[in-house]
Amino acid sequence: MFMHYFALALVLAAGLGYHMVSRGVPDGGNRFIGVGMAYVVGFIICIICFLFTKQGSLAQEWQAISWHYFLIGIMVPGVEVGFIAMYHSGWQVSKAALTADVLVTSLLVLIGMLVFGEHLSLINLAGVLCCFAGVILLER
Incomplete structure (x- = not known):
């Protein structure tokens, strides 16, 4: 642990x-x-x-x-x-890493499902959508 x-x-x-x-x-x-x-x-x-x-x-x-x-x-x-x-x-330092990391992570979610057979629940997918919404709100 x-x-x-x-x-x-x-x-x-x-x-x-x-x-x-x-x-x-x-x-x-x-x-x-x-x-x-x-x-x-x-x-x-x-x-x-x-x-x-x-x-x-x-x-x-x-x-x-x-x-x-x-x-x-x-x-x-x-x-x-x-x-x-x-x-x-x-x-900005407050936006660059978050934007890049959300986009990379979202692509990794897709790759995980398509290539590695990983499964995500609806709540997991809702979390990914919330991350996208957060990135959009950062740019406002």
């Missing part, structure tokens, strides 16, 4: 920090090299965390890595540069 709430707290803290820092990125410079530098720092932090959490040798841990992490690596720069570009194009 601890990990359940710790994971949520980690996402919340990192997400808040991420958007506050992304909003403050100055204009100018190549955003892709900036994001790349951020991931070098992230890599170093991951190596340090790995050293404290490893369960086997580096070779064993390396062999257990899924190819999905490669795909995540392809997607991440788009998310990072996309949010920075949203903020630089005038999106």
Whole structure:
């Protein structure tokens, strides 16, 4: 149960920090090299965390890595540069993440149903519609 709430707290803290820092990125410079530098720092932090959490040798841990992490690596720069570009194009920090997250989540609901056979109740679907209504009300 601890990990359940710790994971949520980690996402919340990192997400808040991420958007506050992304909003403050100055204009100018190549955003892709900036994001790349951020991931070098992230890599170093991951190596340090790995050293404290490893369960086997580096070779064993390396062999257990899924190819999905490669795909995540392809997607991440788009998310990072996309949010920075949203903020630089005038999106407010209070609206950008919410709008993007509601749209992504809504598409994931559809994908979950069509690809993974997930089922949603009517109340779940009503919640999705309320999210859309919230995004529309934000723009008013």
